Amino acid sequence: MESKQGILEGVEMKVLVTGNNGYIGNVMCPMLIEAGFEVVGLDTNYFDGCLFQDKKYSGKQIIKDIRQVDINDFDGIDAVIHLAGLSNDPIGALNPGITEEINLAASENCAKLAKQAGVKRFVFASSCSVYGVAKDGLAVDENGELNPVTAYAKSKIGTEKTLHPLADDNFSPVIMRNSTVYGSSPLLRLDLVVNNLSAWGHTTGKLKLMSDGSPWRPLIHVRDFSLAFIAVLKAPKELIHNQVFNIGRNSENYQVRELAEAVKEVIPNCILEFTGEHGADTRTYRVDFTKVNTILKDYFKPSWNVKKGVEELLDDFKKYRLDFAAFQGRKYIRLKQLNFLQGEGRLNEKFYWVK
Numbered sequence: 001m002e003s004k005q006g007i008l009e010g011v012e013m014k015v016l017v018t019g020n021n022g023y024i025g026n027v028m029c030p031m032l033i034e035a036g037f038e039v040v041g042l043d044t045n046y047f048d049g050c051l052f053q054d055k056k057y058s059g060k061q062i063i064k065d066i067r068q069v070d071i072n073d074f075d076g077i078d079a080v081i082h083l084a085g086l087s088n089d090p091i092g093a094l095n096p097g098i099t100e101e102i103n104l105a106a107s108e109n110c111a112k113l114a115k116q117a118g119v120k121r122f123v124f125a126s127s128c129s130v131y132g133v134a135k136d137g138l139a140v141d142e143n144g145e146l147n148p149v150t151a152y153a154k155s156k157i158g159t160e161k162t163l164h165p166l167a168d169d170n171f172s173p174v175i176m177r178n179s180t181v182y183g184s185s186p187l188l189r190l191d192l193v194v195n196n197l198s199a200w201g202h203t204t205g206k207l208k209l210m211s212d213g214s215p216w217r218p219l220i221h222v223r224d225f226s227l228a229f230i231a232v233l234k235a236p237k238e239l240i241h242n243q244v245f246n247i248g249r250n251s252e253n254y255q256v257r258e259l260a261e262a263v264k265e266v267i268p269n270c271i272l273e274f275t276g277e278h279g280a281d282t283r284t285y286r287v288d289f290t291k292v293n294t295i296l297k298d299y300f301k302p303s304w305n306v307k308k309g310v311e312e313l314l315d316d317f318k319k320y321r322l323d324f325a326a327f328q329g330r331k332y333i334r335l336k337q338l339n340f341l342q343g344e345g346r347l348n349e350k351f352y353w354v355k
């Protein structure tokens with residue numbers, strides 16, 4: 001419920017989190033509850049059975065494809081955090097048409113239904129990937145040129161464009177262009193750069209970078225990512241209404257080689273090798289996070305850095321006994337899990353469950 005100052009009071013607020021049964025949602029939902037929000041999840045559960053830690057988030061849940069939501073799903077909901085989607089650049093390449101259908105068309109429909117149902121805020125998980133190949137290593141702010149090089153990034157920009165015109169006195173879309181995430185979660189991902197390098201170091205003692213390590217990436221810990229979304233729910237409307245925020249910290253832009261070196265600092269015996277090749281991935285972007293850390297400074301206080309995140313990952317790899325076979329299996333690599341489900345005939349070519 002929105003107070004006179006336009007502040008959404010956590011204790012009274014019911015939040016629908018789409019895609020809650022993924023990597024980020026499993027960390028964010030308990031944090032939302034801890035912050036006093038009532039949470040309902042909505043997910044089609046592509047990653048059922050992919051547990052890394054000993055238990056995952058379990059709360060009120062709608063099991064549904066985001067392409068099939070209806071207005072009743074938003075009944076009594078004050079805010080939506082929209083995480084559901086085929087999440088990351090390589091998955092987009094698997095089937096660009098489906099990426100557009102799930103990430104863009106379904107997101108637009110979801111936001112329109114939410115607005116119709118009286119939802120006040122719609123917080124969208126976009127990505128710094130929209131900056132694609134940024135010029136000369138200069139840090140791009142929210143007004144910087146968009147230069148997407150993947151279907152995934154294009155789907156995020158497309159969604160951003162459909163959300164802005166929906167803004168009015170009663171409905172506030174907020175675009176969160178997130179840094180690449182790292183850190184432990186009940187549903188771990190090892191297809192993300194810091195998590196991936198940490199897993200190589202831990203399971204093989206070797207870090208082989210198929211590049212010269214020069215590309216830039218902004219990074220954020222999964223808990224800091226979640227804090228940013230909570231901040232946007234807590235902040236007064238005038239600070240967040242129809243805004244675009246780059247989500248991260250200026251100190252957390254790294255070149256890939258620095259990430260590998262951070263892993264080596266935590267696993268000193270591991271061997272670092274740069275092949276110097278230019279791989280298929282041309283993305284390089286350094287991002288300016290001044291806006292979020294200024295406008296939302298009273299609400300968003302990020303505290304993690306990559307080294308601390310690698311230490312946490314290593315502790316959890318030991319605790320939950322991650323070995324090379326598990327690392328290379330399908331549980332922690334999204335593309336492999338989706339390919340597996342399709343190969344088994346459990347998902348059809350449009351990524352719907354086969355009944």
Ligand SMILES: NC(=O)c1ccc[n+]([C@@H]2O[C@H](COP(=O)([O-])OP(=O)(O)OC[C@H]3O[C@@H](n4cnc5c(N)ncnc54)[C@H](O)[C@@H]3O)[C@@H](O)[C@H]2O)c1
Nearest residue numbers: 019021022023024044046065066083084085087125178181
């Ligand atoms: N992980 C990152 O580094 C990162 C960075 C920037 C933005 N994001 C965005 O944050 C969001 C969450 O990312 P994540 O890392 O937790 O991804 P994830 O793949 O771990 O989780 C996505 C969740 O969405 C669900 N989902 C996918 N398609 C669906 C559909 N058609 N209907 C219903 N549910 C569906 C999946 O079952 C899964 O539980 C995504 O939108 C992603 O693009 C992630």
